[in-house]
Amino acid sequence: MVFRSMQTVTMAVLGIVGFTALPTVAQQPAAGTKVVQFMGLEGVKAKSSGRLTLEGGNLQFTGSNAKANVPLHSIEDVVTGNDSQRVFRGTIGTLTMFAPYGGGRFLSLFRSKVDTLSIQYRDAEGGLHGAIFTMATGKADALKKEMVAQGAHTSIPIQDDAGSSDTKPAAAKEKKP
Amino acid sequence: MKRVLYAAGVALLLLGAHAELRAQSAPTPAMKASAIQVLMIQSDEIKLPADFQLSLYENLIQQLQKQGGFQHVYRDGDHNAAGITDLVVLHSTIRGFKKGSEMARNVTTVAGKTSIDVHCQFTDKDGKTILERDLNGKVQFFGGNLRATLDFAKKAAKLSHDNFAARPVS
Numbered sequence: 001m002v003f004r005s006m007q008t009v010t011m012a013v014l015g016i017v018g019f020t021a022l023p024t025v026a027q028q029p030a031a032g033t034k035v036v037q038f039m040g041l042e043g044v045k046a047k048s049s050g051r052l053t054l055e056g057g058n059l060q061f062t063g064s065n066a067k068a069n070v071p072l073h074s075i076e077d078v079v080t081g082n083d084s085q086r087v088f089r090g091t092i093g094t095l096t097m098f099a100p101y102g103g104g105r106f107l108s109l110f111r112s113k114v115d116t117l118s119i120q121y122r123d124a125e126g127g128l129h130g131a132i133f134t135m136a137t138g139k140a141d142a143l144k145k146e147m148v149a150q151g152a153h154t155s156i157p158i159q160d161d162a163g164s165s166d167t168k169p170a171a172a173k174e175k176k177p
Numbered sequence: 178m179k180r181v182l183y184a185a186g187v188a189l190l191l192l193g194a195h196a197e198l199r200a201q202s203a204p205t206p207a208m209k210a211s212a213i214q215v216l217m218i219q220s221d222e223i224k225l226p227a228d229f230q231l232s233l234y235e236n237l238i239q240q241l242q243k244q245g246g247f248q249h250v251y252r253d254g255d256h257n258a259a260g261i262t263d264l265v266v267l268h269s270t271i272r273g274f275k276k277g278s279e280m281a282r283n284v285t286t287v288a289g290k291t292s293i294d295v296h297c298q299f300t301d302k303d304g305k306t307i308l309e310r311d312l313n314g315k316v317q318f319f320g321g322n323l324r325a326t327l328d329f330a331k332k333a334a335k336l337s338h339d340n341f342a343a344r345p346v347s
Contacts, residue, residue, distance in 0.1 A: 039232065118228045132232060
């Protein structure tokens with residue numbers, strides 16, 4: 001009887017532990033920073049989404065159907081910035097422009113802020129390339145710090161770069177909602 | 178009858194003047210080149226955000242490759258360009274920049290234009306200037322601010338193709 005109740009308790013405890021442990025395994029975030037490659041990476045389609053990781057001295061972009069590697073030592077400049085984009089974009093965003101009674105205009109007021117990360121690097125032939133990534137706000141500076149620590153170069157020191165978009169001339173500023 | 182003759186004379190004069198003007202404004206017969214090298218966009222006088230600078234450069238290379246007419250489109254610093262004899266080098270300098278607002282464009286239609294003015298200088302391998310033009314890229318209605326760089330790149334690629342491309346578009 002005692003053995004049976006102990007077995008029940010053990011099963012219950014295991015069940016609870018298993019129940020709480022499973023979601024943590026499932027919710028473990030994938031490595032890297034989720035980005036959209038706006039343009040510039042060789043062999044990767046423009047505006048394709050994927051993850052940026054730093055592995056073995058390389059900046060690695062892994063998309064759903066493309067992969068690209070850039071050696072960190074070949075990166076001559078890393079600059080971060082910020083911008084905003086429409087919440088309703090792409091084909092749906094374009095279609096909303098034709099909505100009646102100014103519905104499209106109203107929807108274009110909904111915007112989300114994004115960070116941009118621009119890199120300049122040289123290929124094996126010495127040719128200069130540029131690539132632009134957009135990511136969730138607040139992620140670009142951390143990624144830049146990591147890249148610089150691992151051998152990438154930058155023309156703007158990290159502490160100054162965080163507010164780089166604020167140092168732009170008045171004419172260059174985008175009015176944000 | 179007199180009036181008709183007078184009108185015909187004026188029309189002939191105008192046509193002649195127009196033909197002369199067209200001959201004057203036509204581009205000087207430039208050299209044909211098998212390859213073009215695009216140098217990084219310079220923006221010393223005007224502070225241009227890094228993403229705009231890179232977007233201008235990358236779009237320019239993409240559009241030149243898309244237009245065809247050149248066997249090779251070399252990037253800034255590419256060692257392979259050193260061996261090409263009939264190489265044209267494109268130097269681009271920012272002369273003006275106004276960053277508009279996509280939201281203002283979408284809401285008002287008339288405000289929020291983004292525009293970039295670029296001075297394009299084509300030189301031969303030795304640095305001698307062959308052609309100089311001021312081009313403009315803008316986005317007035319649809320699209321993000323960076324779309325202005327694509328507009329400029331299309332114009333610059335067409336100018337390069339019309340003046341220097343050795344091969345017709347395939």
